[in-house]
Amino acid sequence: xxxxxxxxxxxxxxxxxxxxxxxxxxxxxxxxxxxxxxxxxxxxxxxxxxxxxxxxxxxxxxxxxxxxxxxxxxxxxxxxxxxxxxxxxxxxxxxxxxxxxxxxxxxxxxxxxxxxxxxxxxxxxxxxxxxxxxxxxxxxxxxxxxxxxxxxxxxxxxxxxxxxxxxxxxxxxxxxxxxxxxxxxxxxxxxxxxxxxxxxxxxxxxxxxxxxxxxxxxxxxxxxxxxxxxxxxxxxxxxxxxxxxxxxxxxxxxxxxxxxxxxxxxxxxxxxxxxxxxxxxxxxxxxxxxxxxxxxxxxxxxxxxxxxxx
Numbered sequence: 651x652x653x654x655x656x657x658x659x660x661x662x663x664x665x666x667x668x669x670x671x672x673x674x675x676x677x678x679x680x681x682x683x684x685x686x687x688x689x690x691x692x693x694x695x696x697x698x699x700x701x702x703x704x705x706x707x708x709x710x711x712x713x714x715x716x717x718x719x720x721x722x723x724x725x726x727x728x729x730x731x732x733x734x735x736x737x738x739x740x741x742x743x744x745x746x747x748x749x750x751x752x753x754x755x756x757x758x759x760x761x762x763x764x765x766x767x768x769x770x771x772x773x774x775x776x777x778x779x780x781x782x783x784x785x786x787x788x789x790x791x792x793x794x795x796x797x798x799x800x801x802x803x804x805x806x807x808x809x810x811x812x813x814x815x816x817x818x819x820x821x822x823x824x825x826x827x828x829x830x831x832x833x834x835x836x837x838x839x840x841x842x843x844x845x846x847x848x849x850x851x852x853x854x855x856x857x858x859x860x861x862x863x864x865x866x867x868x869x870x871x872x873x874x875x876x877x878x879x880x881x882x883x884x885x886x887x888x889x890x891x892x893x894x895x896x897x898x899x900x901x902x903x904x905x906x907x908x909x910x911x912x913x914x915x916x917x918x919x920x921x922x923x924x925x926x927x928x929x930x931x932x933x934x935x936x937x938x939x940x941x942x943x944x945x946x947x948x949x950x951x952x953x954x955x956x957x958x959x960x
Contacts, residue, residue: 680698681697681698684697684733687733688734690901691732691734691901691902691905692899692901692902693734693902694753694755694756695737697733697734698734698736698756699725699729699732699734699736699737699756699757699902700738700754700755700756700757701717701737701738701739701755701756701757701758701759702739702740702741702745702746702749702750702755702757702758703717703721703722703738703739703740703746703758703759703760704740704741704742704743704745704746704760704829705829706719706761706829706830706848706851707719707854708720708850708851708926708927709722709760709761709848710722710760712738715738716738717736717759719926720779720922720923720925720926720928721759721760721761721778721893722759723922724759724910724913724919724922725757725759727913727918727922728909728910731909732905732906732909742829743807743808743810744808746758746760746762747762747768747772747894750895750896751771751772751896753896753898753899756899757893757895757899757902757906758894759893759894761848761891762891762892762894763781763810763811763885763889763890763891763892764889764890764891764892764943764944765811766943766947768894769947769948771897772895772896773894773895773897773899773900774894774895774903774948775892775893775895775906775910776892776910776911776955776956777890777891777892777936777940777955777956778891778893778910778913778919779891779919779923779928779933779934780888780890780932780933780934780936781848781889781890781891781933782849782868782888782932782933783846783869783871783887783888783889784846784847784848784849784866784867784868784869785844785845785846785852785867785869786833786837786846786847786855786864786865786866787843787844787845787865787866787867788837788838788863788864788865789863789864789865791843792867793843793844794867794869795869795870795872796872796883796886799844800819800820800821800822801822802819802821802822802823802843802844803822803823803825803841803843804823804824804825804843804845805824805825805826805827805832805833805836805844805845805846806824806825806826806827806833806845806846806847807826807827807828807829807832807833807847808827808828812846812885812886813826814882814885815846815882815883815884815885815886816846817882818880818883825842830845830847830851830855834855834859834864837862837864838859838862838863838864849866849868849928849932850927850928852864853866853927854927869886871886871887871888871937872886872887887939890936890940890944890955893906893910910956911956914934914956914957914960919934919958920934920958930958934956934957934958935957935958935959936956940955941954941955
């Protein structure tokens with residue numbers, strides 16, 4: 651699930667200023683006139699949902715103390731429905747997960763991938779969207795399958811699910827960066843052959859940094875036999891994102907999941923995906939193994955993941 655971090659020095663400076671403003675709001679008083687229904691959601695501060703994010707446009711960015719981007723807009727819609735005020739706290743990806751697991755925040759968002767390990771330490775909502783396996787590749791180069799990646803230098807962000815996948819590719823060299831900017835910088839300089847990042851990040855970078863001469867390619871998902879031989883290859887398949895909450899936040903998770911599901915039905919989710927350059931057919935239809943991955947783990951045995959066109 652997250653998120654190009656900053657694609658220019660100027661934008662980085664603006665985000666740092668926003669970070670100070672966002673963190674400074676944390677001591678505000680509890681909102682007045684919080685309804686009993688909203689208070690019952692069990693957020694750390696009644697009527698407020700504290701969200702940890704990293705600057706990862708166009709998924710999450712803090713501007714003027716507000717979270718914007720695809721995930722930010724989804725949370726804003728949900729929070730309004732639930733009567734919650736959003737209070738962002740800016741950190742890095744590792745800090746996002748740690749903030750949830752230690753319950754310093756109510757939630758984290760921004761392309762966070764569901765994994766069996768992560769769900770042991772927190773709660774995932776139903777998927778706000780699904781993310782196909784996208785690759786940032788230098789122009790003139792083509793990579794289609796996992797076999798094409800053997801022996802290459804492969805980049806991603808520290809803590810992302812692709813780290814384990816890359817480490818399983820024979821002969822491949824992992825380059826892990828604190829943010830997406832480092833991936834793109836080294837890709838443009840030829841120090842990395844392929845960058846594994848969320849698809850909207852790559853699309854945004856193509857527009858904002860044309861001098862890098864990169865393009866977006868989608869990896870052909872590995873076969874069941876390949877995944878059986880190398881289980882970490884599972885992360886080279888389309889993954890389901892989720893909003894991530896502390897283990898004890900069961901009421902809040904259920905309420906947010908219900909709103910996410912409704913957004914698939916009423917067209918809100920498709921509209922937001924299109925707003926940020928995504929294709930709803932790619933982002934809002936689950937792969938066949940999404941349901942089976944979670945059934946009996948953190949969802950009932952008859953759980954059906956949300957999808958457009960149902």
